[in-house]
Structures are given as structure tokens and as C-alpha cells.
Amino acid sequence: MDKVNILGVHVDMVNISEAADCIMRFLDEDKFHAVFTPNSEIIMHAYKNAEFADLLNRAELLTADGIGVVHASKILKKPIKERAAGYDIARQVLQKMNYTDHKLFLFGGKPGVAEEAKKNLVKEYPELNIVGLRNGYFKPEEEDEIVEQINNSGADIVFVCLGAPKQEEWIDRNRDKLNVRVAMGIGGSLDVFAGRVERAPEIFCKTGMEWFYRLCKEPWRIGRMMELPKFAATVITKGKNYKQYQE
Numbered sequence: 001m002d003k004v005n006i007l008g009v010h011v012d013m014v015n016i017s018e019a020a021d022c023i024m025r026f027l028d029e030d031k032f033h034a035v036f037t038p039n040s041e042i043i044m045h046a047y048k049n050a051e052f053a054d055l056l057n058r059a060e061l062l063t064a065d066g067i068g069v070v071h072a073s074k075i076l077k078k079p080i081k082e083r084a085a086g087y088d089i090a091r092q093v094l095q096k097m098n099y100t101d102h103k104l105f106l107f108g109g110k111p112g113v114a115e116e117a118k119k120n121l122v123k124e125y126p127e128l129n130i131v132g133l134r135n136g137y138f139k140p141e142e143e144d145e146i147v148e149q150i151n152n153s154g155a156d157i158v159f160v161c162l163g164a165p166k167q168e169e170w171i172d173r174n175r176d177k178l179n180v181r182v183a184m185g186i187g188g189s190l191d192v193f194a195g196r197v198e199r200a201p202e203i204f205c206k207t208g209m210e211w212f213y214r215l216c217k218e219p220w221r222i223g224r225m226m227e228l229p230k231f232a233a234t235v236i237t238k239g240k241n242y243k244q245y246q247e
């Protein structure tokens, strides 16, 4: 797959349906695959932290979650066609999985969220095989137990919803212990599946204004969002210096 190097993070140039197709192919391969969907905040985090950049680059699929990343790819003259957010990719994967025997594990969110998400998802996808649930609040010493729970469930794919960068770090730390074929970090998506959080209306997503909608709903995000203009400025001024790593 073609990639664009955005400040040292090698993002796959795929849209939502290409990403979902790729994950379905991963499910047919007998090995582990990590799927991350970095937004501009996460790429900025990786820009400042080489170890985290390496961690992201170890993923088998990295998609552009956020209009900032899509714009960055255009500035770097390797345009990604559209934003491929984790939630939208997960939706397409669920739809496709509904017609297969693949098994899903839901991991993350506050206690009760995964249960509510399961209830809603099986209403929508009646053939979906959800084989395990675990909330996302745990002590470090409980981590092995969680990996064991996921492995014992026989899941082929796990949605890890701990927020970024926690979920990416969790997946990477456990990639050699997990027996699943796909571990996908999809942030607050379980809250949306559970009906606890509303997704921004389509018009905001399509016009690249989802960040504005989220800012109005969750003003505490302002600190995190201040990374956006810094990200744009860094891509414009420094983005091309990263060309040597371009694939």
C-alpha cells in the first residue's frame, strides 16, 4: 500500500472502504495485525517522541483520522482522498463481519459501556459474533489477565477503546501475547455504539468541521485541539525535511 510520511509517521493512503477491506484480508491471515487511526494530535505526539513514532510505524495499517492529516498529505503532495476515522472503518468492518464467522471482542470504556454497545450492535448486526467484553479501567498488574481473557474468548479481532495514545501503547506492548489476528484502536467509538456519546452530524464530518462540533460539546478539549494549528505549521515548515524517510 502507498504511504505518505507525515512528520515521521507513515500513513497508509487508504479511504474508509479500502481500510475495511484490508482489515477483512488481515482476518484471513494467521498472524497479528495492529490497526491505528492517528489524528493530528497523535502525529504531533509522535513528532516529539521518536519511540512513539516507531510504535505507530510498527502497525500493519495506519489510517488518517482527521481532516488535519488529510490536509497535511496534500501539503506533502501525496494526497489522501478522504479521512478514514476509526469509527467509520469499524462500522464497515462490523457490516462485513456480520456475514462471516469471525469473532469480536470489545475492550474499553467505563464499566457497563461495552455491555450497552454489544446490546445495540447485535440489534443492528444480528449475526455478529461478540465473544467477550472488558471495561477499559484496570491496574497494570491486571493486564496479563485481560490478554488471557481476550485469548480465551477465541476472538479474531479486538476493538481496543482506551483513547489515544493509551490504546496504541497497550496494543503494541501486547502484540506478541495476543492471539487475535487484528487489534484495532478506535478511541471513544464504544461510547458511540453504546449510545452514550453522539457522533457529530454528517454535515460536520463531511465538511471537515467535526473538531469544531466536538469542541462545542466538550470544551475541555481546547488544550488538545491547540495542537492542530501547531501541527499545520510544523507540516508546512518541517514536513519536507522528513522526505528522506519517505517510502
Ligand code: UDP
Pocket: 108, 109, 110, 135, 136, 137, 138, 161, 162, 163, 164, 166, 186, 187, 188, 189, 190, 191
Ligand atoms: N478509556 C478507558 N480507559 C482509560 C481511559 C479512557 O477505557 O483508562 C476510555 C474512555 O472511557 C472513553 C475512551 O477511552 O470511552 C476515550 O475516548 P476519547 O473520545 O477521549 O478518545 P479519542 O477517540 O479522542 O482518543
